[in-house]
Amino acid sequence: MNIGLIGAGAIANFLLEELNGDEKEDLCIRSIFVRNKEKYRPLESKYDVTLFTDLQSFLQSEMDIVVEAANVEAAKTLLPAVIKKKDAVLISIGALADAELLAEVTELAMRHGHTLHLPSGAIGGLDLLQNANIGSVSSVSLTTRKPAGSLIAEDIDEAKVVFEGNAADAIKQFPKNINVSIILSLAGIGAERTKVKIVADPHTDKNIHQVEMTGDFGEAVFTITNNPFPDNPKTSYLAAMSILGTLKRMNRKVRVGG
Ligand SMILES: NC(=O)C1=CN([C@@H]2O[C@H](COP(=O)(O)OP(=O)(O)OC[C@H]3O[C@@H](n4cnc5c(N)ncnc54)[C@H](OP(=O)(O)O)[C@@H]3O)[C@@H](O)[C@H]2O)C=CC1
Numbered sequence: 336m337n338i339g340l341i342g343a344g345a346i347a348n349f350l351l352e353e354l355n356g357d358e359k360e361d362l363c364i365r366s367i368f369v370r371n372k373e374k375y376r377p378l379e380s381k382y383d384v385t386l387f388t389d390l391q392s393f394l395q396s397e398m399d400i401v402v403e404a405a406n407v408e409a410a411k412t413l414l415p416a417v418i419k420k421k422d423a424v425l426i427s428i429g430a431l432a433d434a435e436l437l438a439e440v441t442e443l444a445m446r447h448g449h450t451l452h453l454p455s456g457a458i459g460g461l462d463l464l465q466n467a468n469i470g471s472v473s474s475v476s477l478t479t480r481k482p483a484g485s486l487i488a489e490d491i492d493e494a495k496v497v498f499e500g501n502a503a504d505a506i507k508q509f510p511k512n513i514n515v516s517i518i519l520s521l522a523g524i525g526a527e528r529t530k531v532k533i534v535a536d537p538h539t540d541k542n543i544h545q546v547e548m549t550g551d552f553g554e555a556v557f558t559i560t561n562n563p564f565p566d567n568p569k570t571s572y573l574a575a576m577s578i579l580g581t582l583k584r585m586n587r588k589v590r591v592g593g
């Protein structure tokens with residue numbers, strides 16, 4: 336499967352190393368859509384990829400699927416054009432907090448016969464939540480704790496709650512830090528009803544997500560203590576692995592979970 340990648344940051348570099356590195360894989364990144372070719376020029380020879388700044392030329396290049404690893408704004412702008420032409424994997428899930436965009440992309444995917452894959456990113460338990468939601472789920476809440484520097488500019492000595500509210504507002508205020516709240520909303524009871532608390536912690540170097548759910552099924556509480564990427568500590572290593580997992584499991588004939 337040939338992949339077209341949008342973005343060339345922490346997640347993109349992980350995917351390039353895993354898929355286009357020394358060991359041959361069935362999956363291969365061929366094309367990368369960037370804003371500034373000169374900045375990313377070294378990737379062309381290192382990973383044998385072609386850089387594009389024109390979206391239509393990128394989409395016409397040799398690829399079976401697009402993987403977005405850019406940011407929420409880019410995803411909002413690019414996704415409608417992408418899904419008309421290709422299947423896609425989206426990691427800046429916060430883009431889909433916009434109900435109009437979600438409806439538009441769903442309609443385009445159906446009309447053009449394409450699929451939009453939404454990986455679980457830096458959390459888990461979405462299989463459980465979707466199954467629980469067949470019955471009635473009464474509450475879903477997420478408490479995210481990250482290194483203070485990932486969330487706020489000010490120097491603090493003690494942990495500080497920097498946001499408390501619902502997922503719809505959380506992603507507006509922290510688009511680079513709380514995409515997980517929107518995948519949780521999509522799997523469960525929506526961005527208005529999914530509660531979010533974000534804590535800036537000067538004493539942690541992990542990205543910690545505690546998820547709590549209650550419903551007909553009973554209740555679930557679990558915590559994911561994520562290792563961050565050294566070159567972008569806002570982003571957890573698991574988020575990048577979840578894209579690779581999604582790609583690798585896509586064509587399986589025996590499917591686990593889900
Ligand atoms: N769903 C989840 O659980 C998670 C989601 N994420 C999200 O994944 C995304 C990628 O994360 P990460 O790799 O760490 O981010 P980085 O900031 O490391 O990299 C982002 C890349 O996207 C590029 N980019 C930005 N805007 C555009 C655009 N309009 N067109 C093309 N490229 C663009 C940037 O290029 P430039 O140099 O030009 O700025 C940069 O190369 C982010 O949105 C992040 O919030 C992260 C963790 C978990």
Ligand SMILES: O=C([O-])CC(=O)C(=O)O
Nearest residue numbers: 457512513514515542571
């Ligand atoms: O990587 C993480 O731990 C979570 C994150 O940045 C996001 O959801 O946007």
